[in-house]
Amino acid sequence: MALHYLWWIVALVLIGGEVILPGYFMLWIGIAAAAMGIVLLAAPDLGPIAQAVIFAAFAFVSCFVYWKLVRPRIERIPAGNERLNRxxxxxxxxxxxxxxxxxxxxxxxxxxxxxxxxxxxxxxxxxxxxxxxxxxxxxxxxxxxx
Structure with a gap:
């Protein structure tokens, strides 16, 4: 089995975990795992240490993007009608x-x-x-x- 498939499976498991237990945490790491799968598709001879370092960098960058760019925009979205169910x-x-x-x-x-x-x-x-x-x-x- 090619390693890029393994990274995509990890991505699906993490994103699926986010669906079950939402909190935005696993989503962004799952996106990093999917990006790692794409990198391995382009460079299949990448060793495990290099994969781990690149994945860690992708995870850090994706979480940083969420924290600095996405999260502030989500917080600015009005909560909606607080009386929705009343x-x-x-x-x-x-x-x-x-x-x-x-x-x-x-x-x-x-x-x-x-x-x-x-x-x-x-x-x-x-x-x-x-x-x-x-x-x-x-x-x-x-x-x-x-």
Whole structure:
């Protein structure tokens, strides 16, 4: 078996390990192993000591590139919507129409193609309401003054 295949297998194992246990560490060393496989493809008579030194250099350079160039860019990417899995909180400030009146503080509003429980002051069907907060799966609303 040619040694460049061995380096590519090591690269696949390291990158696969990164997929299973993410942390960016094994990815960059796996990239270095893949680069070493390419070097051995071009220079198949390279001895084991030279391979080890070149691999160490590739690993150092790839980790350095990650640390100084890639990582700062990743950290600048906005985290996104911190309320992604809290759908009710995403509705704060939105306006909906009541499909059941709010009586004794409880009613229902149409949200998209569904309906949500709402709590707030007593209001008739058809009133536009604005979401002011969330309590579990119940939207807290007030009458929207247009």
């Amino acid at each position: 759908r009710g909180e995403q509705m704060i400030g939105q306006r909906y129409e009541l499909i059941e009146p709010i009586v004794n503080g409880r009613g229902k509003a149409r949200v998209g193609d569904g309906m949500w429980l709402v709590s707030g002051p007593d209001l008739p069907v058809g009133t536009k309401v604005e979401v002011t907060g969330v309590d579990g799966t119940t939207l807290q609303v007030k009458a929207w003054a247009s």
